[in-house]
Amino acid sequence: MPAYSYVALSNNGSKKKGIISAESEREARRLVKDLKLTPLKVIESKDLGKTLRIKNKDVVLMTRQLATLLEASTPLVESIEITANQTKNQNLVYVLYGLKEEIIQGRRLGIAMKKFPGVFSDTYISMVSAGDSSGNLDTVFTKLANYLEEGAAIRQKVISALTYPIILIGFSIIVIVSLLAFVLPNVVNQFIKAGADLPLITKILLGISNNIGIILIVSFIVCAGLYFLYLNIVKDLNKKISFDKKILSIPLIGNFILNSELERFSSTMELLISSGANLDIALDECSKIFNNKYLSSIVLKAKNDVVEGKDFIKSLQQESIFPDIFTQLISSGYKSGNLAGMFNKVSQFMKAEIETKRSVFLSLLEPIVIILMGGFIMLIVLAILIPIMQMNTLAI
16 A cells, blocks of 8 residues: 655644555545645655654554464454554554555565564564464564563663763753853952962862863864764774774673673574574574674674584684673573573573663662762862962961
């Protein structure tokens, strides 16, 4: 079914934009009017699937609805249509009707999803394809829904925990800059006029205050330079691999990044293998989920070993970057034929370790921010109070 993008006026006179699926432009205009809108422009959208973007929460909800319907033995086409009718996001409605039309024409669901790369990730498509081929599509969608909901819950938890520290940091920066730019110079000028000898701390902060504009500009230039340097590194794959390898060697931070990457890799591998995907395909798809290109290159090498009939565990063990428990459990699962189960155990272990470290970090972040910001404000207060105390002493 074709998609039409529209511009319309609402009852209060504001312009509304959206996408709607219809058989013709005339029907599209009628559907826009059914939304209690006055259509101004209705144009057929071609190749929309390549640029379409859907919010993650909408994809999670859609996946859960499809899982529930498929578990109830509802036919796939009917499940997609019911989900589309219950969805308020017009972009997602267009995607679902597009999938429905492709399936009616005889295409596999996984192949149909490839028309919407901005909506469905490679891993999502691979899992659906594997489930469709093995006849376990309901199980795959249930696992996908659980996986996506868990990821969304973790993101929301982190955002909620970081909200207060970020507000505190922003407010503290405003207070410090205001004290340095406006309060400190005016107060110190009075001391200078009175002929008082300024202490070292006051002279340092006064120097910062007088040059705060230059300091901010230089800081911005340095940050921009580092950003463009990073972009230059990213363009060269070998440089990016080398850079990401060094990132993993940073104390504390590197270990946290490694555990996070391995947790996501292990959970995705468990989902793909349990859905019926071959090991080489699973490794190939999971190599794409790494943000760290060094780890991605190791997994790709392991995938090539599988294709050549070699033991892929040796490729992982050759790299000293992986924790012993990771390689030992995966090796045990590979030899016993329970690779999916062992990947699940690794995922659960890494998840618990990450959650512990994340909780400790977030619990320490707030008091650390308060101490640092409070300490800097205290220095500014001391820079003002010490000259006052010196003047009082001289007066006595």
